[in-house]
Amino acid sequence: MPEGDAVRRSALALDAALRDRVLVASDFRVPRFATIDLTGQRVVETVAIGKHLLTRTDAGLSIHSHRRMEGKWVTGAADLRTGPYHQIRVVLRTEQTAAIGVRLAMVEVAATARERLWIGHLGPDILADDFDPRMELPSLRPVVDTLLDQKVIAGLGTMWAAEAAFIARASPYANTGNTDLAPALAAIRESMRASVTGRRPAMAVFERVGQPCRVCGSPIRSGRVGTPPHDRITYWCPTCQG
Numbered sequence: 001m002p003e004g005d006a007v008r009r010s011a012l013a014l015d016a017a018l019r020d021r022v023l024v025a026s027d028f029r030v031p032r033f034a035t036i037d038l039t040g041q042r043v044v045e046t047v048a049i050g051k052h053l054l055t056r057t058d059a060g061l062s063i064h065s066h067r068r069m070e071g072k073w074v075t076g077a078a079d080l081r082t083g084p085y086h087q088i089r090v091v092l093r094t095e096q097t098a099a100i101g102v103r104l105a106m107v108e109v110a111a112t113a114r115e116r117l118w119i120g121h122l123g124p125d126i127l128a129d130d131f132d133p134r135m136e137l138p139s140l141r142p143v144v145d146t147l148l149d150q151k152v153i154a155g156l157g158t159m160w161a162a163e164a165a166f167i168a169r170a171s172p173y174a175n176t177g178n179t180d181l182a183p184a185l186a187a188i189r190e191s192m193r194a195s196v197t198g199r200r201p202a203m204a205v206f207e208r209v210g211q212p213c214r215v216c217g218s219p220i221r222s223g224r225v226g227t228p229p230h231d232r233i234t235y236w237c238p239t240c241q242g
């Protein structure tokens with residue numbers, strides 16, 4: 001699943017394609033919004049909040065999209081085509097450019113004033129300018145479970161949550177309350193900001209099962225965190241995060 005940094009890159013791509021341009025065609029291929037037509041509206045901006053994308057128009061409307069596992073936005077010139085056809089969820093075209101949302105898990109349209117319906121449940125966005133790494137965290141939950149909860153912190157996924165626990169030298173299953181996560185959150189935030197501009201650091205533990213820890217050489221392990229069916233995979237070094 002794309003994490004906050006990848007979603008930011010989508011927002012930048014959508015801004016490059018659509019910002020300050022007037023839509024000459026829109027096509028929502030989701031039943032609830034199939035009759036919506038944004039033709040004639042100027043796109044003001046696209047912002048990322050956690051893993052959510054909000055594309056706003058000068059008519060006071062917002063398109064909410066979420067990539068979830070496989071979704072993506074493809075942008076390009078006005079004659080852009082992509083597919084597969086049946087997986088296209090939304091098409092936005094201007095005189096010069098186009099953006100096509102493929103396999104998006106969520107596409108919704110509502111008044112910009114009502115965006116809270118979509119994002120009101122989210123915790124602070126780790127990539128927001130005012131994010132405070134010393135924020136209070138729920139104390140009794142396992143570290144990685146806490147970090148993955150978008151209601152606690154928005155934007156982290158399995159990759160950055162596992163890397164954060166490694167930086168904190170905390171087992172993914174340790175109680176959050178027994179761990180000082182602030183320095184790790186600050187470091188991960190910097191890595192994510194670098195990743196938005198295309199500079200992703202080498203991973204310490206993520207998807208490195210069986211490979212030697214870059215610090216101590218122990219083989220990296222993986223396991224599940226959270227409660228099924230919402231459990232997720234995580235990775236850790238059994239020595240550094242003992």
Ligand SMILES: [Zn+2]
Nearest residue numbers: 213216237240
């Ligand atoms: Zn290690």
